[in-house]
Amino acid sequence: MHSKIYSVPDTERLTETGRKLLRMFHLLLERFGTQDWWPAETELEVMVGAVLTQNTNWKNVEKAIANLKRKGLLSLDALASLSVPELAEEIRPAGYYNVKAGRLKNLIAFVQETYHGELDKCLSEETGVLRKSLLSVKGVGPETADSMLLYAAKKPVFVVDTYTFRVMNRHGLIFEEAGYEDLQELFMDNLPEDTGFFNEFHALLVQVGKHFCGKKPRCEACPLNGWEREI
Numbered sequence: 219m220h221s222k223i224y225s226v227p228d229t230e231r232l233t234e235t236g237r238k239l240l241r242m243f244h245l246l247l248e249r250f251g252t253q254d255w256w257p258a259e260t261e262l263e264v265m266v267g268a269v270l271t272q273n274t275n276w277k278n279v280e281k282a283i284a285n286l287k288r289k290g291l292l293s294l295d296a297l298a299s300l301s302v303p304e305l306a307e308e309i310r311p312a313g314y315y316n317v318k319a320g321r322l323k324n325l326i327a328f329v330q331e332t333y334h335g336e337l338d339k340c341l342s343e344e345t346g347v348l349r350k351s352l353l354s355v356k357g358v359g360p361e362t363a364d365s366m367l368l369y370a371a372k373k374p375v376f377v378v379d380t381y382t383f384r385v386m387n388r389h390g391l392i393f394e395e396a397g398y399e400d401l402q403e404l405f406m407d408n409l410p411e412d413t414g415f416f417n418e419f420h421a422l423l424v425q426v427g428k429h430f431c432g433k434k435p436r437c438e439a440c441p442l443n444g445w446e447r448e449i
Contacts, residue, residue, distance in 0.1 A: 224412055224413070224414025224415040224417070224418055225410075225412050225414070225415060226240070226243075226415065227240055227409055227410050227412075227415070231410075232408065232409070233408050235391070235404070235408045236408035236409050238391065239391075239404075239405065239408060239409060239419075240409070241445065242389075242442060242445060243418075243419050243422065245441045245442060245445060246419075246422035246423070246425065246426055246441060246442070247418070247422060248441070249426075249441035250422055250425045250426070250441075252418065253418060253421035253422060253424075253425065254421075255369070255417060255418075255420075255421035255424075256365075256369035256370075256417075257276075258369075260292070261337060261341060261370040261371070262292065262293065262294065262337060262370075263283060263292060264365070264366065264369045264370040265325065265366050265370050266283065266286070266292065266297075266322060267279055267283060268362045268365040268366050268369070268370075269318055269321050269322050269325060269357070269358070269362060270282050270283070270309060270312040270318055270322075271312075271365075272314070272318065272321075272362065273313065273314060274312055274313045274314070278311050278312050278313060279311075279312050281311035281312070282308070282309040282310070282311045282312035282315075285308045285309065285310075285311070286308055286309070289308065291308060294326060294329060294330065294335050294337060295335070297322065297323075297326045298323075298326050298327070298330060300323075302316070302319045302320055302323055303316075303319075305319040305322060305323065306318075306319035309322070317357070318357075320356075320357065321355075321356065321357030321358065324355050324356045324357055324358075325355055325357075325358065328351070328352075328354075328355045332351065341370055341371040341372075342371075343371075345367065345371075345373045345374075345375065348367065348371065348373070349363055349364070349367055349375070352366060352367070360398045360399075360402075361377060361378065361379055361398070364376070364377045364378075364402070365377050368413065368416060368417060368420070369417065372413050373413065374411035374412055374413045374416055375402075375406075375416065376402050376405040376406050376409075376416045376419070376420065377416070377420045378398060378401045378402050378405075378420075379420075379424070379427075380427070381423055381424050381426070381427025381428065381431065382401060382420070382423050382427070383396070383401055384427060384431050385423055385426060385427060385431050385442070386401060386404065388431065388435065389442065389445065389446065390446070391404060392404055405419070426440065426441065426442065430442075
């Protein structure tokens with residue numbers, strides 16, 4: 219269920235900021251290659267992963283999801299049948315497992331109660347309506363909701379995270395006081411809406427954040443080193 223196809227924006231039709239972002243995209247793509255993100259087999263797996271990845275790394279999430287798959291628990295009905303303590307035990311590798319189990323149960327209840335357990339109907343909902351509804355689920359914040367919208371529902375919504383903020387801030391594209399919505403608008407106001415392109419760009423920003431733009435930056439080897447001078 220990966221999204222490999224996307225349209226690269228036409229430079230001539232972009233704002234100056236949009237052209238800068240596109241240049242950044244190409245530099246990252248050249249260094250890291252296509253990411254083919256989100257690594258999941260089903261839309262539900264994406265949604266579960268979006269909750270589990272809160273405050274942990276992806277390797278831990280993979281272990282938790284593997285537990286669920288191995289026991290045939292990665293379905294709406296199976297997850298709904300588990301108690302919070304039972305679910306917490308299965309997702310223990312993801313950390314904060316009691317909290318995340320409660321959040322997953324809230325999400326499953328939302329799909330069952332609002333869409334009668336029809337996940338396809340849920341994900342085909344209009345973007346703004348679905349985003350507002352997801353944010354009303356206890357434990358689902360903007361980044362988690364937008365990950366579900368982009369990677370599960372295939373909506374053209376740009377996901378931003380700590381890595382995104384750090385890269386944009388260090389390269390002078392966003393102020394340090396900027397909030398989530400400000401950062402998201404930087405991309406969505408300056409680039410055409412394309413699900414596959416947003417998918418790839420976000421995944422590439424995660425890569426540069428992990429490998430070069432950490433709390434202690436490794437600027438000399440970074441593919442974005444001197445990027446501003448090349449524009």
